Amino acid sequence: MLRIAVTGAGGFLGWHVRVLACVLGWPEPLVLTRAELAEPAAVAAKVAGADAVLHLAGVNRGEPGAVAAGNVQLAAQLAQGLKQCAEPPRSIVFANSVQAGNGTPYGDAKAAAARLLADTGLPFDDVLLPNLYGEHGRPWYNSAVATFCRVLAEGGQPEVHVDRELSLVHVTDAAARLLGAPADGTWDPAMPALRVGVRELADRLAGIAAIYRVGELPSLVERHDVRLFNTYRSHCFPGHYPLALPRRADARGELVEAVRVHGGPGQTFCSVTHPAMSRGDHFHLAKVERFVVLRGSAEILLRRVGHDGVVRFAVSGDDPVLVDMPTMWAHKIVNTGTEPLVTLFWTNELFDPSRPDTWAEPVEAPMAVRA
Known part of the structure; x- marks a missing residue:
């Protein structure tokens, strides 16, 4: 230290x-x-x-x-x-x-x-x-x-x-x-x-932008792929979000394409969050993370590390959208409804407990780093 x-x-x-x-x-x-x-x-x-x-x-x-x-x-x-x-x-x-x-x-x-x-x-x-x-x-x-x-x-x-x-x-x-x-x-x-x-x-970079423009993810095979993509996303945030997801419907019901990756690894998981509870209050240096609410209503809050302003997105499972967490922005999701919140998460890499790239930082409290 x-x-x-x-x-x-x-x-x-x-x-x-x-x-x-x-x-x-x-x-x-x-x-x-x-x-x-x-x-x-x-x-x-x-x-x-x-x-x-x-x-x-x-x-x-x-x-x-x-x-x-x-x-x-x-x-x-x-x-x-x-x-x-x-x-x-x-x-x-x-x-x-x-x-x-x-x-x-x-x-x-x-x-x-x-x-x-x-x-x-x-x-x-x-x-x-x-x-x-x-x-x-x-x-x-x-x-x-x-x-x-x-x-x-x-x-x-x-x-x-x-x-x-x-x-x-x-x-x-x-x-x-x-x-x-x-x-x-x-x-x-x-x-x-x-x-x-x-x-x-x-x-x-033009190829990355063309793929991401519709919410799909480019190939993230090596470290500079990930970092170029994260750099591009920093210029998209927050104006490009949330992004609508493709929906398919027939007599059986509906299907939403939450993640389409053009090559590379990844991990998908789902959570249930009780009313008034939240998940997150951390940031990532390189990891790409996507939030998609499937059921219930929520607010996603983000703050760039070292800055004061908080960006907020109201999202709902009634009309699924994606919000990708920009790197070096503290973020969390809060259940704002009265029913359990079901959220799908995707990251571009398998979780490694020895190298989680997840750093505690409250979104709405005094910051550890100031500009």
Whole structure:
């Protein structure tokens, strides 16, 4: 259990780092804001005695001069504060880039930032990160994956102007590397990469979107299949849900197709929940989970970890719909009726008690991680 301080905590990588720290059971990270970075004394006071400072803050887009100056300035401010610290942190971990020192304004600025942090004399871990993708990335900023997912979620088609090979790492794996978390099967600090061309990536995501548009599930055979799908779903939520299910009726009665999977493993189970009772109050990092109410009435509640707003869906067995739980959103289902609630659940993987990927987090109570 480590006490860490983080710059850039409100960004894409910062949010995933804080979620994983929560999963690991560590204290809530100390957040260094940009205003505090500009005050060396504030930095020194906040990071005193910390096990590690993770420097994630940076400037990725903009005019080349502003990008270069911004990255160097942020590192210089942090270094100045660290040098004034009476009880320095045990180490500095820098979210650097594989582009460091490549002759571009951005790459050279990242290399200069690394030198400034190394010059503090503290143990220094310079982590060269490739292209990161994952849930809730900013389109047209964080990655091509985020951009393509947003375009597809809005009903468009991605445009590829220049095709080249990308090396993509899921952001939770990068967070595990930065935090020094050992691999557990859900995350991997070795940062296994997906090597894919831009056009192939666009086509792959378009295929996922086409299948999922009608509630069917794409092939989820390997880890990047699952993570690309979860990334796409983060751009669909909550506006695409609940999604109506195909119904078939004849003289015998009715049939509802709750789950159609295009390859890959899975597990289906059913529950009965008594009136006023609930199930859930947890979140998943990678697991895909589907809820379908077959009998009774219920409310499904969801809250993104580290955020305040609660999304609510009223659902009923009289008109079955599906709601898929987005990863890193705490969720639960509450029986709002007077009769037993019958719910069908599907997950994309067999339940493994040694690696459940189920992390306790109340939907409607104070959060362990805040933005």
